[in-house]
Amino acid sequence: MAMIEQLTQLKEEVIEKITATENIKQLNEVRVAYLGKKGPITDLLKGMGKLPVEERPKMGALVNEVRAEVQHIHDVRKATLEEQAIQEQLEKEAIDVTLPGRPVKVANAHPLTRVIEEIEDLFISMGYEVAEGPEVEKDYYNFEALNLPKGHPARDMQDTFYISEEILMRTHTSPVQARTMEKKQGASFKIICPGKVFRRDNDDATHSHQFTQIEGLVVGENIRMSDLKGTLDIFAKKMFGEDREIRLRPSFFPFTEPSVEMDISCFKCGGEGCNVCKHTGWIEILGAGMVHPNVLSMAGYDPKKVSGFAFGMGPERIAMLKYGVDDIRHFYTNDVRFLSQFHRTEE
Amino acid sequence: MLVSLKWLSQYVDLQGLEAEDLAEKITRSGIEVEGVHHLSKGIKKIMVGQIKEIKKHPDSDHLNICQVDFGEDELSQIVCGAPNVAEGQKIVAVRPNGYVGGKKIKKGKLRGEVSNGMICSLQELGIEGKVVPKKYADGIYVLPEETPVGMDAIKALGLDDVILELGLTPNRSDAMSMLGVAYEVAAILSEEIKLPETAHEESAQKAEEVLKVRVEAKDVNPMYTAKVVKNVKIGESPLWLQQRLMAAGVRPLNNVVDITNYILMEYGQPLHAFDYDALGTGEIVVRLAKEGEPIKTLDGQDRVLNAKNLVITNGKEPVAVAGVMGGYDSEVTDKTTTVVIESAYFDGLTVRYTAKDLGLRSEASARYEKGVDPNRVIPAAERAAQLLAEIAGGEVLSGAVVFDELDKTPAKVVVSPDFVNSRLGMKISLNEMVTILTRLKFDVETANGLLYIDAPTRRQDIKIEEDIVEEIARLYGYDEIPATVPVGESKAGGLNAYQAKRRLIHHQLQGSGLYQALTYSLTSDELSQKYALETAPTTRLLMPMSEERSTLRQSILPHLIESVTYNVSRQQDSVALYEIGSVFLGETEEGLPREESHLAAVMTGNWLNNAWQGEHKKVDFFVLKGILESLFAKLDLTTRITYETAVVDGLHPGRTANILLDGKRIGFLGQLHPAEQKANGLKETYVMELNLEEIIAASIEPLVYVPVPRFPSISRDIALIVDRTTKAADLEATIRNAGGKLLKEVNVFDLYEGEKMELGKKSVAFTLTYFTPERTLTDEEVVAAHDKVVAALTESGAELR
């Protein structure tokens, strides 16, 4: 049976070739060469006409059987090679994941803005509005309306840049309080006033001729000193940590009576004494007091019926304490290596 | 104010109290103690000795070898370099292994000679040079002869004392005296107070017989008293007096001056001592100075007075500037025998202005400015007479020469306990209030449930009910106040619309990669108008501290550019900063400058720097413009903002644009002029500044959802050859006008102006997007619309590529 032998030989030959292929291209060449219309298997089928009629079906079945087997082996090989190709592709595409990512430029607020916004938001949550006013002020709003008539000794506490006898660079944000009281015409209100202020000081590590302040003012019926204390307590805990304690010390400001200064227990050492608190356990944070009746009446309030409290602090000092900044000039030099340190969030 | 506790304990019992505890109590109840200084700190084993014998050091021309008697069996040899060392002196020496200034002094040799310790100057013992008596300023200190040898020198020098440094607020001028502090401390400790004795003998002769006092300026000098003391022997003050003064920070001079200074410190009442004979007229006349009148003050300076200055005269010429400084010619000298002691009440404001006019602030003027106690004018003069008799051997003429029209009645305040409690948020009983006020030595009576209070005249700060609230609260203790929050109607707080938008702008710019900077509002006259958006008069300080900070800025840019330069010169090559702040323009009707809030930004260097992937993008005009465009988009201003070529001083003329809102110029952006870049040490740098108020005030349309397109859009590209000067914005406008309703978007996708172009021409290519939300467009519709666009462009002179 020369034909059967021929078929067996052919089968072994094609299987060997398929197995030897290394990629889809080679496999395709083998497929076309052996299984195609011009391939030897087709030739064999064509040559069946020479066989006796009774042998033809048997032989036909045998050829088809071989053909199917070869096809199957081809398919398996194809799958393997495809899988192999994908693997190679993936390996080729592998990257060094430790290389840095493509930079996305995002900058941040100035640290003083960060402190001011934090304070603003805290008081806004307690029902305060934010009030602002001009940086160049009238002597009247900066001093006189705040119980600091011309010649008052306390004017020495604040050396002033005058523009004319009646116009000056505001020395504190308190004129915003005076203006707001005048505008509110006897109504009760709560405000917080952030802004830039100016003093005749030579710039050095602890002084700046321009700096910022944030003040608060609450005016209404039956506003008590205990309300001031409670409000400052909330502020201290939110701003400097839940376990902060506050204490009030008597002080003097012409626009408040009584006047106090508020210390918080040191957030660095917890009160044991360290460099931050100069070994006292306490850090001075702000000045405050009950609004002086003269200030109320000058703005058209009746101090017998209405009372109020006010407080004021320096964002520079708070930022210096909070972040350990050692020189106030950093805030006005705008060194990006300084500014960019205030990018991240804090707990 | 420096308070010696040894001195203070003359008036209040301080026994058993640690200085630190007392300081804490004082701070917590009213006056801040800024320092507690133990004078004996760092000092050990110092002893009084007597120099028995002095020999020149053989190897030195300034050292002496002293044999010192410390009351021991043998003399001690100490080498001393002080120029004033002399045999017989009672001196202070550190013994071997003792300490001064925290440093150990060992037995040693000085150029071969044994030295058992060190003879000390006062400075070496920690006393400030400026208070050491002149005589001993450059050498060792010499004790009075009667000081016993072998005595502990810490005791002999009064260094067994603690000084409290008080930080006085302007209202507490009462504590500018030892007696004032004593009242305060007695109140805190609930102790009694012992006032000093002023009794003394007086001669038969009356002061009035030798001295006349006439006050012409009664309104500014309502009280003037003078005592006359004869046969005064000028000399050094006793040790105790010198020690008191040095502890208070005052340099001892001679017994008469020291006594006036001592009483200034004790009573807070400034005194002045005149040499009676030098006055020459037996008369004192107080009047306002004549304009331009000269006086030589006791510091030897010739000064010119003005008509607002109050002067003491001898009836002819000024002999002192009232309350500020005495005159040179009437000063007490070694030859003085008869002394006139002035104790007066001068108006605070007059003294304040005079001291300011003359640039002379003294211990006396500081007290007058803040108001002295009207009831201490006489006792202080009597106390001075007593001490002059006791210490300087003087003979006090009887009585005083007095002019007195001063109102000495105490301030009367009526307070209800309810008022006190309602202001404090506390429940203090009437009795407790009375107790506290009594401790303060206020006169209190109660009637009808009210407190009737006479405030002592030493406490000039007590005038109204609120002052009483403070007195009660501070002695009751602020720790006792509960913590509450305001009750009553509460409104929602928040930022107003302007503030909220400004915050949004801050956050948007930071998110775009610009750091927020803060620069100074004060600048030089030269820079004040540079880059200003409008021409307006500048605002200048009356008395600037420097030309650099003399004028208010009209633009943020000059300082912001300086900040960028600061960074660039510190190896920060890529910098992007912005600032929001006020500029100051002209003057409003109120007389204040018009403050306008501006936004400025400066960018230089690389915008994108992704080294290992080889991506670098230098900052250019369009980087900054893109940041602004996204900001304007956030503010719903995209369609209202336009740009036009502009010329701005200091900017590159070909790379500068005005920013217009609804056709009105609100700012500019552009590249710094190369010359400016060079002057500032910068490479290519882009800047912008605009009026922030304009973009915040521009209204924002309500946000209404537009349906997401259900039908496809159709795009057509069009490339045009136009003159190089043709503006893309003009081409876009032509396209939009011609494109009709169906044209939805026009985007530039290519720009070419290279070699392949005819000179003076460029190619600009646009993508046009046609769309209608109702249906899919047909080709015919798009062709019709597009043909119109092409026709319009051709007509405008553009050539299709």
Ligand SMILES: [Zn+2]
């Ligand atoms: Zn601490």
